[in-house]
Amino acid sequence: MIETTSVKAPRILVIRGGAIGDFILMLPVLAALRDRFPRADIEVLGYPRIASLALSGGLAKAVHAIESPGLASFFARGGSFDLEWREFFGRFAIVISYLFDPDGIFETNVKSCGPRQFIAAQHRPDEARPIHASDVFLKPLEQLTIFDGDPVARLELPGLAKRENCLALHPGSGSEGKNWPEQNWRKLLAHLLDHSPVNLLLVGGEAEGAQLQRLAKGTPAERVQVAQHVPLHELAPRLANCNGYVGHDTGVTHLASALGLPTLVLWGKSDEKIWRPLGEKVRVLDQHSELAELTLETVVEGINALELEAF
Numbered sequence: 001m002i003e004t005t006s007v008k009a010p011r012i013l014v015i016r017g018g019a020i021g022d023f024i025l026m027l028p029v030l031a032a033l034r035d036r037f038p039r040a041d042i043e044v045l046g047y048p049r050i051a052s053l054a055l056s057g058g059l060a061k062a063v064h065a066i067e068s069p070g071l072a073s074f075f076a077r078g079g080s081f082d083l084e085w086r087e088f089f090g091r092f093a094i095v096i097s098y099l100f101d102p103d104g105i106f107e108t109n110v111k112s113c114g115p116r117q118f119i120a121a122q123h124r125p126d127e128a129r130p131i132h133a134s135d136v137f138l139k140p141l142e143q144l145t146i147f148d149g150d151p152v153a154r155l156e157l158p159g160l161a162k163r164e165n166c167l168a169l170h171p172g173s174g175s176e177g178k179n180w181p182e183q184n185w186r187k188l189l190a191h192l193l194d195h196s197p198v199n200l201l202l203v204g205g206e207a208e209g210a211q212l213q214r215l216a217k218g219t220p221a222e223r224v225q226v227a228q229h230v231p232l233h234e235l236a237p238r239l240a241n242c243n244g245y246v247g248h249d250t251g252v253t254h255l256a257s258a259l260g261l262p263t264l265v266l267w268g269k270s271d272e273k274i275w276r277p278l279g280e281k282v283r284v285l286d287q288h289s290e291l292a293e294l295t296l297e298t299v300v301e302g303i304n305a306l307e308l309e310a311f
Contacts, residue, residue, distance in 0.1 A: 010040040012033055012094045013096070018098075021253075024053070025137060027258060028150055032138060032149030032150070043060055044060045047067065049233075051063045053232055053233070058158070068085075076105065081109065100124075121140040130271070155236070155258040163243045165199055168256065169246050173248040173268075178268035184296060201238065204229070206228075244263070257278070262306035
């Protein structure tokens with residue numbers, strides 16, 4: 001069912017698909033809209049398992065599911081639109097879409113429902129141009145006289161307890177080419193357990209489950225916990241309660257940075273100028289041609305440079 005709101009206030013809809021990192025890099029858009037239109041109800045059409053982060057951080061009032069069957073006709077020419085969705089789009093003053101829509105079919109169909117303004121935004125950066133993704137996503141807001149949006153993704157969760165003596169480690173990613181070798185992660189775990197008082201939280205999705213279990217095997221249970229395939233709305237507060245994070249170029253790394261954690265990124269082949277987290281506490285290790293060349297000593301030095309309370 002489509003969620004509705006009863007409060008009579010201007011409504012703005014931001015449409016964003018994509019993976020975790022894509023959504024987090026768009027959080028500055030929601031923050032800029034909130035600052036520019038403090039009385040407006042800002043809502044998101046996206047994947048609820050990801051977009052719910054905007055609800056948790058107070059950046060959106062409602063989230064609607066983009067995978068709803070009723071939306072399918074909006075991606076076809078001359079479609080017969082679901083009445084509920086036609087009325088839904090018509091209730092917004094502004095619709096901002098970050099969907100891939102090269103022929104403008106979705107735009108034309110949504111406009112026919114009656115929103116006062118539709119802004120077609122670039123769905124992803126042009127990698128031929130070294131402009132950070134968040135700046136690319138903020139650019140369309142100039143049509144709303146927003147010229148000074150902060151490109152740093154920030155996610156503030158309410159009601160968090162004091163940060164624990166815990167370092168979160170995310171040893172996987174969606175691409176094997178972005179990963180530091182597993183044997184190096186094993187050495188890092190052993191070093192941290194032997195040379196620091198910090199506890200460890202191993203984070204991973206369903207695909208990394210076997211890896212997490214291998215890394216955790218034989219480690220003291222009172223010091224090493226595994227957060228495997230945990231829903232984002234549960235993972236975010238667990239990460240926020242850690243006092244640091246180490247991971248690859250992944251959506252979870254962007255999440256850790258947005259939560260304000262001191263973050264060390266073991267960077268692979270992606271274009272850092274476009275995709276790196278911009279948080280003030282982010283440190284990127286990218287001085288290598290292959291990620292496998294990154295040494296344990298360099299990573300340990302990077303963790304020490306984060307100045308975590310437990311070290």
